[in-house]
Amino acid sequence: MVGRKDARAAPANDSFADASGKGAAPDASVQATDLFRQSLADAEQLLSHAAHSGRFPLEPVGAKEGVKGWVIDAILNARAAVDGGKPIPKETAAAFWAAFADLSRITSPVTAASLELSNKSPIKLLKAFVVVLSSFVIAFSIFISVKESIAKQVSQLITEQNEAALKLWSQVQYVRNQAAAPALPAEDSGATATERRAYAAAALRSSETAARVTPDELFAGVVEFSRKNNWLRETATQLNNYFNFGVLVDIAPVVFNETHPDKLTRINVRPEIIRSASDVINEAFHQVLVYQHIRNFAQAVQQKTIISTAVVSNFLPAIYALLGAALYGFRHYAKLVEQKAYTKSSANSARYFIALIAGTVVGLFGTLFLQNSPLPPLAIAFLVGYAVEAFFSRLDGFIERFRGNESAPGAPAAEIPASQAAKPA
Incomplete structure (x- = not known):
């Protein structure tokens, strides 16, 4: 039984010596508490792990004075005493605690608690957390990417429509000038060369700055301009409704019906209302007014998009x-x-x-x-x-660098003796 003289050659664990330095009385005994029973179970778990993983230091076969024998004997003696149902000899309890301490050092950082937790796959919760977090990051990244793509498309459409509106305005001026210009006098009308040149200048005014188009070509340009107006409105509305949560822009100015504030009741060109060059010109003016409302709406949506993206990007x-x-x-x-x-x-x-x-x-x-x-x-x-x-x-x-930059108080100036100050240089 460990705890007699032969056990004292084991590692320095004189836990079973009383405060006076004398051995415990042979008939002294203690009751096995719940803590002792739990510690004994933990020690057996660690002993099993140390045996399976080869944690004990290599010792000669059959050695009785080594750590292995000391620890195993102390734990087995404690188990036998607990299972016997009688009070445990004090030296057996003391030897167990000393052996448990040695065993814990041998298996460190492994403990009985870590053995139990490691066998239960403790990172299941972490796996679920990573799956949810990764899914959120992927979904949110896709959301931001699509949002930026649509916002970029809105900016591109606004730029294109600005240029198209200027071109359309120039073409309208040309067609209107052509329709309002007087007819050239015939050569046999008796008009002088100066009068014919004046008529020609009036008929072709602004021709140098305006594109020369026919009413049919102007009508085709108005239809294309209307198509892109519709596209810009749909794209900006999509950006507003699906990507700007909480910062929506009022869509009333781009709902073209009887309730429109400026009485713009339609956005598409209806061919049946076009009967003359003046009708084409009026439709072009109408489409430019429609575009101004759509552009204001799209630019407001863009500003809201920039704000919402900036707020979310901070988190x-x-x-x-x-x-x-x-x-x-x-x-x-x-x-x-x-x-x-x-x-x-x-x-x-x-x-x-x-x-x-x-x-x-x-x-x-x-x-x-x-x-x-x-x-x-x-x-x-x-x-x-x-x-x-x-x-x-x-x-x-x-x-630390910031602290190092703080200026230290200056040293006092050295006093010059009066005898040295009087000497010439």
Whole structure:
């Protein structure tokens, strides 16, 4: 039985010596408490792990004085005493605690609690968190990408329609001038050459700056202009309704019916109302007025889009920082589970809160200190979440440099003895 003289050659664990230095009384005994029973079960788990993983130091076969024999005997003796249902000899209990301490050092960082947690696949919750977070990031990235694409398309359509409106206006002026110009006198009418030149100048005024088109060509241009007006309105309305949550723009100015504020009741060209060149000109004016309302609406939608995107973009780095922290957690926890050393700790969840704070800082103040960075803010936020320790070390270094720049109080000027001051240079 361990605890006699032969056991004292084991590692220095004189836990079974009383305060006076004398051995415990042989008839002294203690009751097995719940803590003792639980610790004994934990010790048996660790003993099984140490035996399966070869944690014990290599010793000669049959050695009685080694760590292996000492630990095994102490645990087996404690188990036999507990199962016997009688009070446990004090030296047996003391030997158990000493052996448990040695066994814990041998299996460190593995503990009975980490063995139990590691066998339960503790990263299931982390897997679910990463799946949800990654799905959100992917969906949100697609949402932002589509939103920016539609906003870019709206800007391009506005630019094209601005140029088309100027061209249409020039063509309208030409057709109107042509319709209002007097007919040239016939050669046999008796008109002088000067009079004929004056008629020609009146008929072709503005011809140098206006494109020469026929009424039919102008009508085709008006139809195309109307088609793009409709396209611009539909695109801006889509951007307004589906991508600008909470900051919608009133669509009443681009609803062309009897309730329109300026009485613009239609957006499409109706061929049956076109009977003459003046009808084509009037329709062109109508389409330009329609375009002005659509352009104002589209530009208001663009401003709301810029504001909403800027607000959301400030929080996106925090999400990427959480994703970086989750990647580090997977890598770290998988290693601990493989080593059977995983344990629950408040530091594990604290890391995610730290990453969230650091990502928020990058999102809010990244434009101030990341202007010359080769990486975009989202990539920096991801790296910050993955390596929060490096982020805080940089902050500590910055604070130390800031402190070092504080000017130290100047040293007092040395006093010159009067005898030296009197000497000539």
